[in-house]
Amino acid sequence: MSRGDTSIERGNSLTIPDVSHPAWARFVTGKVAVQCSKATFNLLVHSNKMNYERDSSSANVKLLIAKSHEFLTKFQSIFANEVATIFK
């Protein structure tokens, strides 16, 4: 295997806001539009949208926030621009 440069930066660590940040609810309920060139992020947004349309209870919103927080914490180096858009 050989190696090559990509747009992913080494050591690019962000501070992901806690689940209590109000932007999370806006994000998972679709009130803030964030599009990305990568399918994985867009599948997350779509999944949240479908899930919220099925069940808009506060308990479900909390669950969607928890899942989105876990996802963006794990993949923050890939989706740094999207995180910035969500919390701007």
Add this chain to the structure above:
Amino acid sequence: MSVTASATLHSIPEVQAAIAAGESLFLAGSREALSQLPRGNWVGGTICYFMTEEGGQVSNDRIFVTRVPAFALGAKPASYGPRDLAKIYSDAPENGFTFVVLPAATDVLKTFAEQAPTFDGFLLRPVVGWVSGVPVDRIGKDLPAVFNGETGTVSEDSCAALHVALPANWMADLDIVNIFESGNGDLIRFEKAGFQVTDCSIDGKPANLADYIGANKTKTEFPLVGDYNGTSINVSILSVDPLAHVVDLYAPVFPGVDYRFAKPVADYAAAFAAATAAEDSDPAFACNCVLNYLYGKLEGKKTGHITGPITFGEIAHQLLNQTMVRLTLHDVG
């Protein structure tokens, strides 16, 4: 930094030697070729179509090899049926990815296609792979299969997975290359999820999809394109029965998704080459769809620099059709 793969076709003795050397492999080849391999740390599936450095190729006696990178912490084969398929996520490593191969036209593929987005771990634990098949002139005569090299089993009704754990500084990233985009035609929506559809709504009015395709003489080599927050996800047409008013699909449609038929693509090879021309590194794994190979007449043609099996369905988190899938491994430091 990211790793790039020199994945390509190898002879059976070369693959036998790699297995004997203890390498962890994700393999694609004919049933005859894969059946000649010893037990070891590998999984694979049946297919005889490949995109290679020389272009699209058919081979029954060579095997496409994707090596698990040496820096991986481990690679564990596993098999799952429809009932325990959700375990593919709970068995996956905290950091890493899972290669999967599922046989075409089976309950385990149907379960994955319809339910994967509901499983705990979906998106969080990347699952990438493909759907095994048979030569197109053997469809309906032979069965697609998957192989678990660790147990030495061949299965026509379960899937094979290879869970790959990565060090904390490495990140698995899945992406797709879709040469199709939504056309300017009517908006199509469905009330129920499924691989077989009758009723739908077209621009908000009740309709039957088979009747619509017949009345509009729609070219069914071009897929339905669903809008997933701006990402185009294809659903390809398997068959249209105008008498029964039924359309069978290669992947399920879902309620809540806006679909349109794709804009026609004239030159598939050029479209893929253009879509991947700007890439500065090759993926660790890639695959492309046999429908693109057939409709685009890709035998002998290059689709850019990316190599991999040509498959009966592609997996990047969920089942896709007529799409190139790519796994990239990034060193995030």
